[in-house]
Amino acid sequence: MAESRAFALALAKALDSKKGAKISVLKTGELTTLAEYFVICTASSTTQVRALADECEKAADQIGEHLHHKEGHGTGEWVLLDFSDVVVHIFLEEARKFYDLERLWADAQPVDLSGELLPG
Numbered sequence: 001m002a003e004s005r006a007f008a009l010a011l012a013k014a015l016d017s018k019k020g021a022k023i024s025v026l027k028t029g030e031l032t033t034l035a036e037y038f039v040i041c042t043a044s045s046t047t048q049v050r051a052l053a054d055e056c057e058k059a060a061d062q063i064g065e066h067l068h069h070k071e072g073h074g075t076g077e078w079v080l081l082d083f084s085d086v087v088v089h090i091f092l093e094e095a096r097k098f099y100d101l102e103r104l105w106a107d108a109q110p111v112d113l114s115g116e117l118l119p120g
Contacts, residue, residue, distance in 0.1 A: 004029070004085040007065060008037035009116055011088055014059035015041045016117040020052050020090070023117060026101075026108035035087040038105065042096050046076030052090045053079040 008025050015023050020041040029036035043049040057067055060083055069082040078095045081088040089101060 004036040005111070007060075007063065007083070008039050008086045008111070010059055010063060011039050011056050011083075011086060012113060012116065014055045015039070015052050015088075015090070018052050018055045019048070022096070023113065024102065025111035025113060026105050027111060028105060028108045031105065031107055035082075036085040037087075037111070038101065038108070039086060039088045040096070040101055041088070041090050042093055043090055044093075046092070049076050049079055049090050049092060053081060053088075056081055056088050056090075
């Protein structure tokens with residue numbers, strides 16, 4: 001779905017605008033009914049995890065997309081934002097290594113983000 005891809009890229013850009021690290025987008029639609037895309041990001045602190053999640057919600061609202069479900073916001077180590085077609089995962093480094101979604105979803109097609117995110 002082109003619309004889902006554009007929304008996933010918009011969320012990746014929102015994460016990038018707040019200094020999210022190691023941002024990746026995986027096309028998962030052919031592998032699962034959970035979502036068309038996963039957006040994965042690393043935060044440097046629990047405060048940044050919350051700030052990145054808030055920025056994603058703000059970006060989604062501006063596009064007219066609505067959050068269907070949120071998990072983990074209270075712990076600060078990770079947050080899952082379910083926008084139906086796109087699911088955002090924001091982790092502290094240790095949690096990202098533990099869940100290792102890129103390995104778990106190794107058959108998913110990575111989306112090329114070169115030219116989409118800010119350099120550096």
